[in-house]
Amino acid sequence: MARIAVIGAGLGAMAAAARLAVAGHRVTVYERTETYGGAVGRLERDGFAFDTGPGLLQLPAVYRDLFVKTGKEPLERCVQLTEVDPASRHVFADGTRVDLPNASRAGTVAALDAALGAGAGERWGDFLVRARDAWDRTRRPLLEEPQPADPSVFGREPYPALKAGFLRRPTTTLAQIGARELRDPRLVALLGSYALSHGFDPDTAPASAAVLPYMEQTFGSWYVAGGMRALATAVFERCRQRRVEFVFGAEVTEVRTRDGRAAGIGLADGTAVEADHVVAGAPVPALLRDGVLPEDVRPRHRTEGTGRVTVCLALRGAREADAVHRTVVHGVDDHPTVTVLRPDDPALRPDGHEAVTLTATQYVWPGTDWSEIAARMTAHAEAAVPGLRERLLWQEVRTPEDTLRETGAAEVPGPALAGGGGRFLPAANLSPLPGLYLAGGWAHPGGGLAHAGMSGALVAGLIVEGSDFRGSQ
Structure with a gap:
C-alpha cells in the first residue's frame, strides 16, 4: 500500500483518488480552498442556484466507468x-433559428x-464524416492512452480537409474548414x-477541432439534475466511501x-507530508507560477488566453412553454457568442421563477x-x-478574475487537439x-x-500498473 498525496480536489484529481483508493493505496487530497469540485462551482442566493462552471456533460460513459470501477x-x-x-x-446573426436534435445525424x-x-x-x-475520420485517428492515442514521451506524432493534422485553390494548399484551421467546406456563414458560425x-x-484552432462538434452530435449532451455541482458531490462522496481523506484549507x-524523485509535499503552514507518489490535480499554470512544480513539466501547448464570463440571472416568472434548455446566440458586431442555459429544474429556483445562466x-x-x-451578453441573450429585462430580479457576474481567485488560473483549459504542430x-x-503525476483539465487529455x-483514469493506471500501462480499456 503506497501513500499518495493529491494536490487539489477538482474532478480529475478526485477521479484519480477514488481509483487509487480502490486499488488499495492510502490517498489524501490537499485542497487550498474550503470545498471540492475545482471549476465546477455553484452560486446560491435567495433560493436560486447556478452552475458557475460547465453546465452540461458530454461522454457520460467516462463517469459511468469511474463509478463502476470504484x-x-x-x-x-x-x-x-x-x-x-x-x-x-441556434440563433444566427440574420435572425435565422434552428433546433438541433440530440445525437441524431439524420435529424440534424x-x-x-x-x-x-x-x-x-x-x-x-459531409463535414461530420470527415470529422469522424479525425476522431477515429485520434480517439485512442489522444484520449485513452498516456501521452507518449515524444508527442510529435500529434503535430500532424488528422482532419482530411478538402483542398482548394490553384496551389491546392491544405486546410489547417477550423475557420478555413468553414470557409472552404461549409460556405454558408450560418454554418460557419455553427x-x-x-x-x-x-x-x-476558430481562426487559430487546428482543423482537428472538428472533433468537438462530432463528439457532441454523436454522443449527445446530458444534464445532471440539481446542476453539475451534483456530479462533483457524487464523486466527492464516492471518494469518501473509498476512504480517501480530504484536508481543506491546505495550500x-x-x-x-528525495533521491531524484517526488517524496511528498510541503504545506503553507510548514507541514511536511511524506508520500510515495504525488498527483498534481490543480491547474498546472498556477502550480508553475507558485513554484510548486518544476519548470520541465510545462505544457507544450500554446495557451489561448481565453477565460469564461458567466452571468447568473434570477428571473421573475416561469419560462415559456417552447423554451429549450440551451440556446446559442451567435455573435454580431461587438456582441460575443453567448450560450444561454435555461434548465427546467425546480431544484434551482423558487416556484414560479427561472434561473438562467449566460x-x-x-x-x-x-x-x-x-x-x-x-x-x-445580457442584451444579446434577449x-x-x-x-428578459422586464423579468430580471437580480444578476451576478462571474469573470475570469473570479476563476483565477478560486482555482488559480483565469483561462479555460481546452481539450487536447492534434495538429497545429503540437501546440494544443x-x-x-x-x-x-x-513519482509526480498530473491530472485534471490542464493535464492530458485536457x-x-x-x-x-x-x-x-490515466494517472491511476500509471501508478497502479507502472510502465506496463498502455491505456484505459
Whole structure:
C-alpha cells in the first residue's frame, strides 16, 4: 500500500483518488480552498442556484466507468442524468433559428435543410464524416492512452480537409474548414461556436477541432439534475466511501524530492507530508507560477488566453412553454457568442421563477471591462429569453478574475487537439520527475468534464500498473 498525496480536489484529481483508493493505496487530497469540485462551482442566493462552471456533460460513459470501477453503486443511482433534446437552439446573426436534435445525424441534417435551405444539411453531414475520420485517428492515442514521451506524432493534422485553390494548399484551421467546406456563414458560425465554447479561437484552432462538434452530435449532451455541482458531490462522496481523506484549507507550496524523485509535499503552514507518489490535480499554470512544480513539466501547448464570463440571472416568472434548455446566440458586431442555459429544474429556483445562466469565452487582457462585456451578453441573450429585462430580479457576474481567485488560473483549459504542430497538447500525465503525476483539465487529455475524468483514469493506471500501462480499456 503506497501513500499518495493529491494536490487539489477538482474532478480529475478526485477521479484519480477514488481509483487509487480502490486499488488499495492510502490517498489524501490537499485542497487550498474550503470545498471540492475545482471549476465546477455553484452560486446560491435567495433560493436560486447556478452552475458557475460547465453546465452540461458530454461522454457520460467516462463517469459511468469511474463509478463502476470504484463501487457497486452505478452513476445513475447517485445522480439523475437526462438527455438534452433538442441539444441546442441556434440563433444566427440574420435572425435565422434552428433546433438541433440530440445525437441524431439524420435529424440534424433535416433541421439544417429546413432552416438554412436545401443542401445546408448535406454539407454539414459531409463535414461530420470527415470529422469522424479525425476522431477515429485520434480517439485512442489522444484520449485513452498516456501521452507518449515524444508527442510529435500529434503535430500532424488528422482532419482530411478538402483542398482548394490553384496551389491546392491544405486546410489547417477550423475557420478555413468553414470557409472552404461549409460556405454558408450560418454554418460557419455553427462550427465556430463549438470551438468558442471550449475556449478556442476558430481562426487559430487546428482543423482537428472538428472533433468537438462530432463528439457532441454523436454522443449527445446530458444534464445532471440539481446542476453539475451534483456530479462533483457524487464523486466527492464516492471518494469518501473509498476512504480517501480530504484536508481543506491546505495550500501546497512545494513538491518535496528525495533521491531524484517526488517524496511528498510541503504545506503553507510548514507541514511536511511524506508520500510515495504525488498527483498534481490543480491547474498546472498556477502550480508553475507558485513554484510548486518544476519548470520541465510545462505544457507544450500554446495557451489561448481565453477565460469564461458567466452571468447568473434570477428571473421573475416561469419560462415559456417552447423554451429549450440551451440556446446559442451567435455573435454580431461587438456582441460575443453567448450560450444561454435555461434548465427546467425546480431544484434551482423558487416556484414560479427561472434561473438562467449566460456564458461566453473572452480573451483575458489586463484592464478588461468585464461589466461592459456582461452587459453586451445580457442584451444579446434577449434573443433567447423573451422579456428578459422586464423579468430580471437580480444578476451576478462571474469573470475570469473570479476563476483565477478560486482555482488559480483565469483561462479555460481546452481539450487536447492534434495538429497545429503540437501546440494544443496539455502537460503529460507522467511528469519528468519520477513519482509526480498530473491530472485534471490542464493535464492530458485536457479540459472539459469528460477529459478531466479520463485524466484521472490515466494517472491511476500509471501508478497502479507502472510502465506496463498502455491505456484505459
